Amino acid sequence: xxxxxxxxxxxxxxxxxxxxxxxxxxxxxxxxxxxxxxxxxxxxxxxxxxxxxxxxxxxxxxxxxxxxxxxxxxxxxxxxxxxxxxxxxxxxxxxxxxxxxxxxxxxxxxxxxxxxxxxxxxxxxxxxxxxxxxxxxxxxxxxxxxxxxxxxxxxxxxxxxxxxxxxxxxxxxxxxxxxxxxxxxxxxxxxxxxxxxxxxxxxxxxxxxxxxxxxxxxxxxxxxxxxxxxxxxxxxxxxxxxx
Amino acid sequence: xxxxxxxxxxxxxxxxxxxxxxxxxxxxxxxxxxxxxxxxxxxxxxxxxxxxxxxxxxxxxxxxxxxxxxxxxxxxxxxxxxxxxxxxxxxxxxxxxxxxxxxxxxxxxxxxxxxxxxxxxxxxxxxxxxxxxxxxxxxxxxxxxxxxxxxxxxxxxxxxxxxxxxxxxxxxxxxxxxxxxxxxxxxxxxxxxxxxxxxxxxxxxxxxxxxxxxxxxxxxxxxxxxxxxxxxxxxxxxxxxxxxxxxxxxxxxxxxxxxxxxxxxxxxxxxxxxxxxxxxxxxxxxxxxxxxxxxxxxxxxxxxxxxxxxxxxxxxxx
Numbered sequence: 345x346x347x348x349x350x351x352x353x354x355x356x357x358x359x360x361x362x363x364x365x366x367x368x369x370x371x372x373x374x375x376x377x378x379x380x381x382x383x384x385x386x387x388x389x390x391x392x393x394x395x396x397x398x399x400x401x402x403x404x405x406x407x408x409x410x411x412x413x414x415x416x417x418x419x420x421x422x423x424x425x426x427x428x429x430x431x432x433x434x435x436x437x438x439x440x441x442x443x444x445x446x447x448x449x450x451x452x453x454x455x456x457x458x459x460x461x462x463x464x465x466x467x468x469x470x471x472x473x474x475x476x477x478x479x480x481x482x483x484x485x486x487x488x489x490x491x492x493x494x495x496x497x498x499x500x501x502x503x504x505x506x507x508x509x510x511x512x513x514x515x516x517x518x519x520x521x522x523x524x525x526x527x528x529x530x531x532x533x534x535x536x537x538x539x540x541x542x543x544x545x546x547x548x549x550x551x552x553x554x555x556x557x558x559x560x561x562x563x564x565x566x567x568x569x570x571x572x573x574x575x576x577x578x579x580x581x582x583x584x585x586x587x
Numbered sequence: 588x589x590x591x592x593x594x595x596x597x598x599x600x601x602x603x604x605x606x607x608x609x610x611x612x613x614x615x616x617x618x619x620x621x622x623x624x625x626x627x628x629x630x631x632x633x634x635x636x637x638x639x640x641x642x643x644x645x646x647x648x649x650x651x652x653x654x655x656x657x658x659x660x661x662x663x664x665x666x667x668x669x670x671x672x673x674x675x676x677x678x679x680x681x682x683x684x685x686x687x688x689x690x691x692x693x694x695x696x697x698x699x700x701x702x703x704x705x706x707x708x709x710x711x712x713x714x715x716x717x718x719x720x721x722x723x724x725x726x727x728x729x730x731x732x733x734x735x736x737x738x739x740x741x742x743x744x745x746x747x748x749x750x751x752x753x754x755x756x757x758x759x760x761x762x763x764x765x766x767x768x769x770x771x772x773x774x775x776x777x778x779x780x781x782x783x784x785x786x787x788x789x790x791x792x793x794x795x796x797x798x799x800x801x802x803x804x805x806x807x808x809x810x811x812x813x814x815x816x817x818x819x820x821x822x823x824x825x826x827x828x829x830x831x832x833x834x835x836x837x838x839x840x841x842x843x844x845x846x847x848x849x850x851x852x853x854x855x856x857x858x859x860x861x862x863x864x865x866x867x868x869x870x871x872x873x874x875x876x877x878x879x880x881x882x883x884x885x886x887x888x889x890x891x892x893x894x895x896x897x898x899x900x901x902x903x904x905x
Binding site: 382385386388389393399400435437517520532533534535538539540541543544546549555558561562565568571576578582 | 599602606621630631632634645649678
């Protein structure tokens with residue numbers, strides 16, 4: 345466990361140490377605040393627009409954070425950093441788990457900062473209390489980082505630096521766009537990821553509460569799916585030749 | 588096989604089983620919580636439906652705002668934009684209340700179709716305006732603005748009455764305009780003399796309101812001031828006027844129905860039999876038409892009674 349946390353802390357510290365991350369968070373807050381100026385252009389629909397913008401930008405931020413691992417793992421494998429690490433007492437599965445945990449923690453911190461800032465901006469702009477569904481929608485979005493991180497680790501392990509981020513973003517895009525195949529739950533949500541289970545953006549806008557039981561179950565699903573994908577990745581990683 | 592591999596394999600299978608099991612529970616659960624997901628477009632937009640609806644809404648406002656009017660030359664494009672917004676977010680109230688209404692003169696059929704879809708949306712189940720707009724469009728003759736000889740939509744009063752009734756059923760305290768539109772649409776759907784049809788509609792509604800709980804009428808809705816409306820409708824049926832305001836003679840059918848209404852419903856209202864105006868306590872003749880009325884509200888001592896329990900002159904209990 346300590347090995348996993350050592351890898352994880354290295355990963356999240358690398359990301360959270362970058363000043364550009366905080367500059368981007370600030371930019372997101374500015375964009376969220378700008379949505380309040382769309383009152384005339386939307387004929388008074390600027391309030392839902394601000395909530396939408398905050399959720400969409402947070403979702404993009406979450407995707408970008410998990411994408412960072414798709415650059416990091418192939419780079420470490422190419423440069424031999426991973427090989428050096430793996431010569432120590434560290435197992436390959438622990439390395440993957442550490443990367444996934446690290447990216448999750450970094451994602452949680454960044455997305456939580458964006459969510460908190462956006463909700464404060466919303467409350468100050470409209471002099472309104474922040475409703476529960478707004479918190480819930482942001483919370484589920486943050487939790488969706490868990491399966492997304494495992495997907496990123498999966499592609500980062502199997503593919504080179506160029507292909508891994510592209511494939512990860514395509515996979516995330518389609519995991520959110522389940523459409524009609526979402527009605528085959530064993531496949532979608534079992535073998536294939538169904539990130540749409542975390543998508544409650546419209547609930548934040550229309551202030552429709554999400555049952556706590558659902559939130560608990562979907563969090564468990566996220567962890568279970570991430571575990572499945574990490575274990576599957578570890579089988580491929582085990583046989584991978586690392587120079 | 589190594590022990591480590593077996594453990595990892597078992598964890599993988601167990602977590603896959605848990606994820607699959609939870610997906611089986613969560614998918615229908617999510618459909619229940621977010622019922623609008625069943626109406627959403629299947630286009631792969633990565634769950635950003637609401638945001639795309641906002642963007643499409645701004646594009647619609649920009650486009651429609653630049654047009655001098657929405658008519659047959661541009662309605663197809665405007666309609667497509669609206670359908671796109673609704674496909675992304677079926678709960679987008681403004682797109683119905685401002686958007687769909689803007690195409691009602693150019694493409695009334697599509698406007699009604701979109702409003703009807705909105706009426707079936709559980710999220711908008713308490714919205715009164717949407718069914719009202721649908722009924723409003725259906726109860727009018729709409730002609731092409733560029734070609735007044737071309738009729739785009741003929742009134743369908745039966746369908747309009749259905750929508751007006753839906754609007755009334757969605758509120759505990761329906762506005763007067765909703766009830767008037769409902770009664771007139773239903774009356775026009777029946778055809779014939781309008782004042783008689785209105786009275787007959789109100790009489791039927793009154794009968795349904797008095798029916799037992801076991802008797803369920805699909806075309807019934809609660810009209811709060813039905814007796815006041817019946818008084819007015821009786822008067823109008825007794826003294827019908829034509830389009831130019833000339834007084835007409837009521838038909839035999841109308842007189843029969845008026846007599847029935849007065850006998851069954853309005854007998855407690857102390858109305859003048861001639862002009863259907865309420866008579867005040869102690870009146871011997873109608874103050875409006877001078878016709879003799881049945882005197883009421885007078886104590887045996889001759890004092891006109893107020894609404895109190897005892898006569899204020901002789902103290903007799905009333």
